[in-house]
Amino acid sequence: MMESLFYIAAFVALFSTLQALSRSNAIHALIYLIISLLAVAVIFFLLGAPFAAALEIVIYAGAIMVLFVFVIMMLNLGEAGDLRERQWLQPRVWFIPAILAAVLLAELLIVEAEVAAYTRGVEVSPKEVGLTLFGPYVLAVELASMLLLAGLVGAYHVGRRFIDRTGGGER
Amino acid sequence: MLELIWLIPLLPLAGATVLMCGAGQLPRSLVAGIGVGSVGLSALCVLLTALAWQDNPAPYQLHLWTWMQVDNLVAEVSFYLDGLTLVMMSVITGVGFLIHLYSAEFMADDASFNRYFAYLNLFVAAMLILVMADNLLLLYLGWEGVGVCSYLLVGFWYQDPANGAAARKAFIVTRIGDTAMALGLFLLFAELGTLNIQAMTGIAVERWLPGDSMAVLATALLLGGAVGKSAQLPLHTWLPDAMAGPTPVSALIHAATMVTAGVYLIARTHELFLLAPATLFAVALIGLFTLLLAGFTALNQHDIKRILAYSTISQIGYMFLALGVGAWSAGIFHLMTHAFFKALLFLAAGAVIHCLHHEHNIFRMGGLRTRLPIVFWSFLIGSAALAALPFTSGFFSKDQILLAAYQLPGTGPWLWAGALLGAFLTALYSFRLVFLVFFGEAQTEPDRQPGWRISWPLAILCILSLLGGWIALPLAPVFPATGGHHPPAVIEWISISIPLFGLALAYLLYLGNQLSADKLVASALGRQLREFWHSGWRLDDLYDWLWVRPYQAICRSLRNEPVDLFYNLVVQINIAMHQGFSETQTGRLRWYATSMVTGLILLLGIVLGAG
Amino acid sequence: MDGLQIPFEHVLVLATLLFTAGLVGLMVRRNIIFILMSLEVMLNSAALVFVAAGAYWGQADGQVVFLLILAVAAAEVSVGLGLVLQVQRRFRNLDMDNANRLRG
Numbered sequence: 001m002m003e004s005l006f007y008i009a010a011f012v013a014l015f016s017t018l019q020a021l022s023r024s025n026a027i028h029a030l031i032y033l034i035i036s037l038l039a040v041a042v043i044f045f046l047l048g049a050p051f052a053a054a055l056e057i058v059i060y061a062g063a064i065m066v067l068f069v070f071v072i073m074m075l076n077l078g079e080a081g082d083l084r085e086r087q088w089l090q091p092r093v094w095f096i097p098a099i100l101a102a103v104l105l106a107e108l109l110i111v112e113a114e115v116a117a118y119t120r121g122v123e124v125s126p127k128e129v130g131l132t133l134f135g136p137y138v139l140a141v142e143l144a145s146m147l148l149l150a151g152l153v154g155a156y157h158v159g160r161r162f163i164d165r166t167g168g169g170e171r
Numbered sequence: 172m173l174e175l176i177w178l179i180p181l182l183p184l185a186g187a188t189v190l191m192c193g194a195g196q197l198p199r200s201l202v203a204g205i206g207v208g209s210v211g212l213s214a215l216c217v218l219l220t221a222l223a224w225q226d227n228p229a230p231y232q233l234h235l236w237t238w239m240q241v242d243n244l245v246a247e248v249s250f251y252l253d254g255l256t257l258v259m260m261s262v263i264t265g266v267g268f269l270i271h272l273y274s275a276e277f278m279a280d281d282a283s284f285n286r287y288f289a290y291l292n293l294f295v296a297a298m299l300i301l302v303m304a305d306n307l308l309l310l311y312l313g314w315e316g317v318g319v320c321s322y323l324l325v326g327f328w329y330q331d332p333a334n335g336a337a338a339r340k341a342f343i344v345t346r347i348g349d350t351a352m353a354l355g356l357f358l359l360f361a362e363l364g365t366l367n368i369q370a371m372t373g374i375a376v377e378r379w380l381p382g383d384s385m386a387v388l389a390t391a392l393l394l395g396g397a398v399g400k401s402a403q404l405p406l407h408t409w410l411p412d413a414m415a416g417p418t419p420v421s422a423l424i425h426a427a428t429m430v431t432a433g434v435y436l437i438a439r440t441h442e443l444f445l446l447a448p449a450t451l452f453a454v455a456l457i458g459l460f461t462l463l464l465a466g467f468t469a470l471n472q473h474d475i476k477r478i479l480a481y482s483t484i485s486q487i488g489y490m491f492l493a494l495g496v497g498a499w500s501a502g503i504f505h506l507m508t509h510a511f512f513k514a515l516l517f518l519a520a521g522a523v524i525h526c527l528h529h530e531h532n533i534f535r536m537g538g539l540r541t542r543l544p545i546v547f548w549s550f551l552i553g554s555a556a557l558a559a560l561p562f563t564s565g566f567f568s569k570d571q572i573l574l575a576a577y578q579l580p581g582t583g584p585w586l587w588a589g590a591l592l593g594a595f596l597t598a599l600y601s602f603r604l605v606f607l608v609f610f611g612e613a614q615t616e617p618d619r620q621p622g623w624r625i626s627w628p629l630a631i632l633c634i635l636s637l638l639g640g641w642i643a644l645p646l647a648p649v650f651p652a653t654g655g656h657h658p659p660a661v662i663e664w665i666s667i668s669i670p671l672f673g674l675a676l677a678y679l680l681y682l683g684n685q686l687s688a689d690k691l692v693a694s695a696l697g698r699q700l701r702e703f704w705h706s707g708w709r710l711d712d713l714y715d716w717l718w719v720r721p722y723q724a725i726c727r728s729l730r731n732e733p734v735d736l737f738y739n740l741v742v743q744i745n746i747a748m749h750q751g752f753s754e755t756q757t758g759r760l761r762w763y764a765t766s767m768v769t770g771l772i773l774l775l776g777i778v779l780g781a782g
Numbered sequence: 783m784d785g786l787q788i789p790f791e792h793v794l795v796l797a798t799l800l801f802t803a804g805l806v807g808l809m810v811r812r813n814i815i816f817i818l819m820s821l822e823v824m825l826n827s828a829a830l831v832f833v834a835a836g837a838y839w840g841q842a843d844g845q846v847v848f849l850l851i852l853a854v855a856a857a858e859v860s861v862g863l864g865l866v867l868q869v870q871r872r873f874r875n876l877d878m879d880n881a882n883r884l885r886g
Contacts, residue, residue, distance in 0.1 A: 002786050003786055003787075003788060005786075006786060006788050006792075007792075010792075010796045013796070013800065014796065014799055014800065014803070017800055017803050017804070017823055018803055020807075020819065020823070021803060021804070021806065021807035021810075021811070021816070021819070021820060021823070026813070026815050026816070029816065029819060030819070033819055033822070033823070036800075036823070036826075037826065040826060040830055043793075043796075043830065044830075044833055046785065046786050046788070047785050047786065047788070047793075047833060047834055047837040048784060048785020048786070048837050049785070049833050049836065049837055049844070049845050049848075051845055052829075052833045052836075052844075052845045052848045052849075055848070055849060055852060056829075056852075059852050059856065060822075060826070060852060060855070063856065064822065064855060064856055064859050067859060067860065067863060068815065068818070068819070068859070068863070071815075071863045071866060071867070072815060074867075075866075075867075075870055075876070077876070081876070084875065085813060088811075088812045088813070089810075089811075093810055094806075094810055096765070096809075097765065097768075097805075097806045097809035097810050098806060100765065100768050100769060100772065100809070101768070101802045101803075101805055101806045101809075102802075103772050104768060104771065104772050104775070104802055104805070105798060105799070105802045107772065107775040107776060107779060108775070108798045108801075108802075109795065109798065110779060111775075111779070112791055112794045112795060112798065113791070115790055115791045115794060116789075116791065117789075117790040117791075117838060118787045118788065118789055118790060118838075119785065119786070119787055119788050119790055119793070119834065119837045119838050120785070120787070120837060120838060120839070120840040121784055121785045121786055121787040121837075122784060122785060122837075122840045123784050123785050124836060124837070124840065124841065124842050124844075124845060128842045129842040129845045129846060129849075131842070132841075132842035132843060132846050133842075133846050133849065137843075137846050140846070140850055144849075144850055144853040144854075147853055147854065147857050148853055148856065148857055150857065151856065151857025151858070151860050151861055152857075152860070154857075154860070154861045154864070155860035155861050155863070155864045156864075157864075158861055158864035158865055158867075158868060159863070159864030159865075159867045159868065161871070756884070756885050757882060757885050758881070758882030758883060758884045758885030759878070759879050759882050759885075760817065760878050760879075760881070761808070761809055761810075761811075761812070761817075761878065761879070764805075764808050764809050765809050768805060768809065
């Protein structure tokens with residue numbers, strides 16, 4: 001019975017992702033995406049990775065997606081934006097990407113068909129994760145922090161409003 | 172004296188060099204003095220050489236220097252003197268000197284006096300080298316030299332593009348013959364290993380049996396060259412147009428000397444031709460057809476110089492006929508007498524043109540018998556010799572040819588009959604010319620009389636045309652003896668009398684007016700025949716249609732360089748591919764993403780397929 | 783609590799489906815926001831594979847890598863949204879096809 005939870009969560013994740021990518025209203029799409037992320041978090045729980053699940057919810061759905069929402073609200077596109085999106089989303093633009101994606105999917109599934117294994121079913125606790133993180137992976141932690149710093153500085157600089165509007169020269 | 176025969180071609184060559192270097196700075200009298208004097212001195216040297224040679228008439232060879240030596244090709248500059256050479260040298264320098272003297276007055280009003288004598292001297296030098304050469308390579312040098320000088324002199328008045336076109340035509344048509352001759356030279360060298368004429372004929376006689384295919388091929392190629400230079404069928408079309416040059420040039424080059432170079436070549440290499448009876452018969456046939464074709468054409472011309480040009484073609488046909496039937500001495504004899512009377516006729520025609528302010532149409536002349544007496548007598552004597560009336564020089568030479576033709580086993584009588592018809596035509600057209608120009612009513616009055624520089628050469632040539640037949644040529648040691656049996660007497664009488672019939676018919680048509688040619692001409696057939704014969708049997712049109720137009724079409728199609736199409740195609744493909752590839756750089760993110768996905772699919776496909 | 787024993791293949795299939803969905807979204811949408819969202823979807827699916835692999839081995843490495851992926855996604859989203867702001871200011875709309883000056 002518990003296994004069926006996984007399949008339900010998987011279905012929810014997939015369905016909401018597809019919805020997210022086919023909406024014309026950005027906020028709606030974002031909400032669907034959050035649902036998808038929550039479903040994936042459930043899957044993490046079921047796989048015995050509570051730390052990952054918690055991070056997924058808190059950081060991914062809670063920070064990154066909220067950032068998206070902030071920016072969309074800041075841009076304030078409104079009805080005009082929705083209209084434009086609908087114009088851009090004619091059925092015919094889906095054809096070739098769908099075909100290519102289908103081919104890719106087929107290839108990847110062929111590769112994965114040979115895998116015959118089961119997940120172990122043990123829980124990996126946050127304590128273990130912490131020990132591993134600050135043990136063998138401590139360098140990675142430092143690099144990640146530097147990356148975040150770079151992201152911070154970059155985001156500040158790229159998003160700045162330039163006074164000189166002609167030509168768009170960099171300051 | 173014999174060691175100094177190198178002076179003979181050197182003097183005109185030096186004259187030409189001096190005149191070319193001093194272009195425009197020498198006074199006219201000095202130019203004339205150098206031009207005429209160099210040839211005169213050369214003629215004097217020839218006379219002294221002849222006297223010295225008489226004491227010991229054996230072939231003399233003078234080696235000057237080795238021109239080039241590559242492997243076993245040894246080309247030397249050396250001269251060979253025997254009876255044949257002496258005859259040719261005498262004709263060239265003797266007649267040449269008279270023509271140079273004549274030119275001094277004829278070209279006196281011309282602005283390019285200096286250039287004229289330079290070219291003319293150069294021509295004489297080249298022609299002398301041609302006849303004195305002892306190997307075929309040096310002969311070819313002289314051959315090409317006279318070709319160049321002919322081009323320069325025919326196109327002398329180059330300001331008129333028609334003259335330039337005539338000069339080019341002459342050069343190109345003779346070039347075709349020259350190429351055949353060059354091929355013949357290559358073949359002879361490849362087969363026999365030497366180009367020295369005497370050595371070559373010796374080896375050929377040992378190595379080749381009569382009728383050998385190599386001999387036939389080599390002599391046929393040499394014949395090609397001779398046909399081009401001597402204006403025989405089929406390469407004769409240049410000579411009538413070459414009359415665009417000054418008249419003394421026509422006299423010297425296109426009557427007395429250059430056009431006889433082909434005859435000389437065949438006579439000089441006669442041993443090779445004796446080894447190829449097929450070619451020899453072709454020589455005779457070419458001669459026969461040419462003399463008939465040119466005879467009919469000359470009958471229908473109205474330009475005085477063109478009549479004489481076709482007459483020259485016809486008479487050289489007689490020389491070819493003589494060589495073809497084995498009458499070598501007769502051919503050379505006719506060459507000499509022809510030089511005399513044809514030069515005389517051309518110079519007299521030049522005097523007519525000169526004194527009638529450049530009128531060329533005989534139907535606009537007339538009655539000049541009383542107005543230009545010297546010219547009239549020159550023309551009369553020259554025409555008589557041309558028509559081979561009894562006891563003129565032409566009579567003796569042409570008679571020898573006719574009899575020799577008759578004696579050829581097999582087709583002899585046919586050749587004789589054809590030559591006889593040609594003789595009839597010759598008499599007819601030459602006296603047609605005389606009667607139309609010198610008798611009847613004068614339509615154009617002469618505006619001047621010829622001076623001594625025109626009259627004296629005419630007089631000397633008159634004497635030679637009358638008495639030249641009695642000159643004994645020292646040709647016996649050069650050529651093999653011809654058959655000795657005499658034809659029946661009636662043949663001889665017919666040969667002698669036919670020209671008289673021609674004269675009579677001309678009298679009836681053009682002088683006495685008992686018969687009228689106009690009624691014949693007026694009929695439809697007559698008009699067509701007249702057009703046909705007037706245009707030289709339409710050969711010019713034929714050549715234009717057969718060679719010139721396809722060549723021009725090829726040139727036009729090649730004008731856009733179709734061969735480059737392939738290379739341009741490579742470039743075009745390159746550019747197209749470049750443009751095609753640069754189209755893929757759209758700058759759009761979604762496009763790049765799509766292409767990445769495509770690449771990923773392909774890679775995975777390869778991995779899966781290989782794995 | 784203990785985790786479940788799920789066929790690994792099924793997790794992989796799910797991740798693949800999510801990934802291709804994100805890919806399709808990337809290829810189709812013209813709005814930059816949606817393109818960024820598709821990228822997030824793809825990153826998420828990769829993270830899922832890592833966590834599942836960690837669960838398969840029973841080790842913490844999978845979740846560690848998941849954390850790093852998260853850091854990357856965060857940095858990328860922040861810079862990307864800054865770019866969105868710039869595009870909006872410059873072109874007055876969010877059409878990704880505006881930024882094509884690097885074409886050949």
